[in-house]
Amino acid sequence: MPGQPLNKHPQILILAAGATAAGCIGGRFDTKTPAVALDRPTRAIVDRITTERAARGLPPGDWVPDLGPTALRAATAVARGDQSLKTAANLAAQNGVTELGRHLWSFATDCIDIQRFRSPAMVTAERTLLFAAAAVPGPNGHTSVLLLIAEPGTSALRADQMGGGHAGSNPALEIYAHPSVATGPCGESWPTVPRIPL
Numbered sequence: 001m002p003g004q005p006l007n008k009h010p011q012i013l014i015l016a017a018g019a020t021a022a023g024c025i026g027g028r029f030d031t032k033t034p035a036v037a038l039d040r041p042t043r044a045i046v047d048r049i050t051t052e053r054a055a056r057g058l059p060p061g062d063w064v065p066d067l068g069p070t071a072l073r074a075a076t077a078v079a080r081g082d083q084s085l086k087t088a089a090n091l092a093a094q095n096g097v098t099e100l101g102r103h104l105w106s107f108a109t110d111c112i113d114i115q116r117f118r119s120p121a122m123v124t125a126e127r128t129l130l131f132a133a134a135a136v137p138g139p140n141g142h143t144s145v146l147l148l149i150a151e152p153g154t155s156a157l158r159a160d161q162m163g164g165g166h167a168g169s170n171p172a173l174e175i176y177a178h179p180s181v182a183t184g185p186c187g188e189s190w191p192t193v194p195r196i197p198l
Helices: 010-022 040-055 065-079 085-100
Strands: 104-111 130-137 143-150 177-181
Touching (some): 040 143, 065 104, 065 143, 085 143
Parallel strands (some): 104 177
Antiparallel strands (some): 104 143, 130 143
């Protein structure tokens, strides 16, 4: 009817505007068992991770579908020769932080024999593993592997906390991104990664 407000519940608009203004990065995301449909090289990586966790009495990790495309883009860029492992790991970690709004670790390596892949220690460091991975075959029998591990639990990262700012008042996105490149072929050795209290 003319003259009546379009919204009968203005408090709903106020709450919605507040949530938008809060500028939360990422938000809710789903996880699945690693039994989701995967290509053969990526499945080999997931199977290796599952085996290593089982040997420690840990459950399989939880696959994060939202991170799958990020891992695949990074591994594909390396396999095509468009990016180095270091660049791909950096970009994947930063994109993962933006996607999920939490600390995110990326691990990149190159394999000749994908069955020889060795996971970084972080894979078996926690009972809960939120992860995604991609393994993309490239030239000369090499396969580029990108593993992403997300911080479990509820994230407190917000967009307004990640914009720069003065004297560390607004830390940059890079603080939450933790890229790493294997120092040995196929993950035989990994550098020590920063430990964040989770």
